Amino acid sequence: MADMKKDYYQEVTNEIIKAIEEGTTPWQQGWDSKVGAAIAAVPINGKTGRPYYKDNLIRLSIVMRRHGNSKDPRFFTFKQAKDMGYSIKKGAKSTLIRMGFYAEKDLEGNELPEDEKHWTNRYYRVFHATDCCQGMTYVKDENGKQVYAPAYDSAGKPVLVESKGKDGKTVMVPKMEPVIKYEPIPEYVPKAEGYTHDDQIELAEAMLKRSGAKIFNDQANQSYYRPSADEIHLPAPEAFPEIADYYATALHELGHWTGHSSRLNRFGMGSVDFGSPTYAKEELRAELASTFLSADLGIPMNTQNHAAYIGSWLKALKEDKTEIFKAANDASKIAKYLENYVRDLMKEKLQSKSAEEVTEKGAAVEPAKSQAPKEKTATNPSKPEEKAVTAEAQTKGTTEEVSKPATKLYVAIHQLGEGHDWHFDSWEEASKTHNAKNPLNFKAYEQKWQEAYEAKGENISSILEHIYTEHNADNRPSGQVMSSLSMSDVVQVNERYFYVDSVGFQELNVKPFKDMELMTPVSNEKIEKTIAADREAIGADKHDAYQKSFNEAYFAGSPVNFSNSGTVEDDYNNFIFNNAQKYSLSSLRSADQAGWEKADEAFLEEVAHKSCEKNGYVDKTDIDRATITLFKLSPRMAVLEGDKQEYTKKLKDNVLASEFCKEHTTTKTAAAVR
Structure with missing residues (x-):
């Protein structure tokens, strides 16, 4: 999983860099201000209909463009396509995405303690709807013979293969493949209508007003947010070609406004110099927030003035493969923060629309009631008539x-x-x-x-x-x-x-x-029984020592407490937090010897790979430090019977004997001889 995560970050970053260098900023989508609609559809899960978000939205939008700016937003995993009776076309390329999920059990199905349940990622490969079909037939000519055509690679170049000529010499000729006719899957039909143009403008106006931001329409031809005064300055709405352009610009600046220390408190707000890398990164976050707001509400996007930042964005992306993910995460927080101001209005609009749809079908319905937040009352934290606390x-x-x-x-x-x-x-x-x-x-x-x-x-x-x-x-x-x-x-x-x-x-x-x-x-009864069984099996003292050791490592490695100082100890704690679910480890089950051996050995393997990335070879000193860390911190030590040094030495020897370490320690020796 660690390698997949590493490859995923680099893979997505490379794809976005390529799109920008080709002149297409991947998070931008066209906006028709007169019609009030985004030109590009938002990528969705083809089976569930749920939209993709953050980095998945950006990446899958690139895939849609490469499918001829397809208006079909559906993506399917191989299993989802199969479940729906579809097949994947021959030669179709999948796209790797990541989906967050809440880990409540380990991989063996054992329930985790409440304070060890956490959000983590799973990785999936998905295919665009145009890569799916309901069936296929081989094309034949009028004589009933199979029709063949030259094969092309992913770059559009003919695939050549070796063949014997009439003179017996080997020549390269085009590879011929049978022509296949695919039956398309059913056309995409949106499950629900979104907000109208008037709805979108109303939501944008409400968002500006309800935020309480100090907004001044006192500029002739520029717009900006001034952190020191906590003020937004804009031209008057009449100065814009379309009213949608005004709101797109205003919401872009409102995105910057959320970074104030009294709100989302993004690093650098209040001391960001124009043209600096930090300034460009903040602009990237505001642009992505515009993308997410547009995806959620159809609100117009601000895509002006981005050219000045493209060079800085490319530099940041090339220097840090996780920058786009950090930016997308911050942008998501901005979008959700702003959407909170109009959450009730969003619900009201959609409920009104649903009522209209039912009415059109001939059913009598009452007008939708406003879902504005109710005052907190003495009888109900959630609904006034339901919440009296009784006995x-x-x-x-x-x-x-x-x-x-x-x-x-x-x-x-x-x-x-x-x-x-x-x-x-x-x-x-x-x-x-x-x-x-x-x-x-x-x-x-x-x-x-x-x-x-x-x-x-x-x-x-x-x-x-x-x-x-x-x-x-x-x-x-x-x-x-x-x-x-x-x-x-x-x-x-x-x-x-x-x-x-x-x-x-x-x-x-x-x-x-x-x-x-x-x-x-x-703690629930089931977990209490698990703890009792573990204490009986290994003894109360060992169980308590193990639980203390596990909790220290696990919580020290969580993002809340992780110091990221670069020490091996910090690396180990973070490894335990990120991989406990993968190896079915928790504070409840101290006797899982096999799980801990796999986890501790995987940590040493990770250290070996990092050492090679840093030095160009595996430095055995790095492995020695990591082995000492295992001896000091591994929760396995709290319950291990026998020689503890023998345990860590065995894991170390296994890693050094691996093909990777053999290959990359030999490289160092050869380099030293030269």
Whole structure:
């Protein structure tokens, strides 16, 4: 998987560099401002209809252009095509994409602990719809004989093969292949109509107004965002040939506006010099954000003034094969940040459109109701008429009695800081977005209750219900500085934490992470049984030592805590975080000797490849350092029976005996002789 990831980054980067050098900026698409539609369709999964995003959107847009600017946006994996009764045309080329998924089990199907579940990637090869067919027949002439034609390679050049001439000499002749007629797959029909031209302009205008950005129409022929003053300056709308051009330009600058320290806080905002590499990278992010907004909403794109940055973009892409992925990730955050301002309006537009479609078919429907966010009320974090917290059923198993509380009960209401807009129905849903890779950063409003619950020994359900009522009242504690209690908040009662979801409270465990918190549901019965079995099998002391060692490596290697200092220790921790799921490793199963041997040996192999990239040969000193690191950090050491040095030496010898190391250590010796 590591090699595939490495190849993927370079493969995509090379393809984008090639497209730019050919004069086609791959994330741009034509816009017809009079019709109000993007000329190019957005790539989608042909089976599910879901659109591709980020780097997949950019890459697959290139593929569509190379298929004659195809308006068919569908892409299929080989299996998806087969499931739908399609075949792949002979000679068709696939495209490698990556898809994120939430790893809840290891590859053997064992459930992972809650705090080890994480987002990771899988890689797939997909074919464009024009590479698929419903069947094929061999073309024959009027005499019923097979028709042949010259074969061509991917560059369009004739393929030549050796043949014996009449004089017996070998000559090169065109390769002939049977002519095949393909039956096309059904024509693409969009499942749903998108936003109208008027809708798109309304969404763009609402996005500008609801953002609260300071926008001045005081320029004659230029537009810019000034970070020091946090202001956007534009010409008047009348100065643009089409109103869509005005909004395209305004939203481009609003993309820069999101980088302010009070919003998405992108590196360099506030001190970016015009023409600098950092400035060009920021422009790249704004352009990609325009692409994503256009893909999601049909909002016009700003594609002006990019020529000045192309040289800088090419330089950045050639120097760092991951730059386009970093830019796409930042651009995605920009687009989602801006879309949050009009999320309710987006839903309203689509619901109105659905109602119109039903009406056209003869069914009587009521007008769509606005989905604007409702005020948080004392009875409901999510829907006013549904959310009264009632007794023990609401606490999902948290009804056990609490020992008589202290005279002063400590309560804290943890709410997300400014700039967050999330309302998940349950912790399970929320944790798929905010996990060990992206932990929650809550602001706490603390209270010490002077009178409530004094020596009453009430159960936790009653305590939570009382807190819920008190913190939704108009005279609630800290009412001037905090919102009312709502879905997605976390309530702390002394040392216990409860997530507020759409049906009540979910108790959580909390692990501090710098100035953040990792919050996970209280362990379930199945995991508790797994832990108990492991402790019985190897002994409680060894299990605890293993779990401590694993957690230290795993969480130190997560992006939140990864220092990336270049040390072998950091590299190992990051390797464990990225590959634990691949090798079915977790803090629950200490006895998996085979899994750890594979993982630790794979780490040494990775070190060997990096050493070769750096030096031109495998430096055995690098392997020695990595072997010492295994001895110090590998969780396997906590439960290993026998000689631990023998374990690491065996792995080291295996790697040095590999064909790769033999070949690339020989290169060094030969170079030294010369």
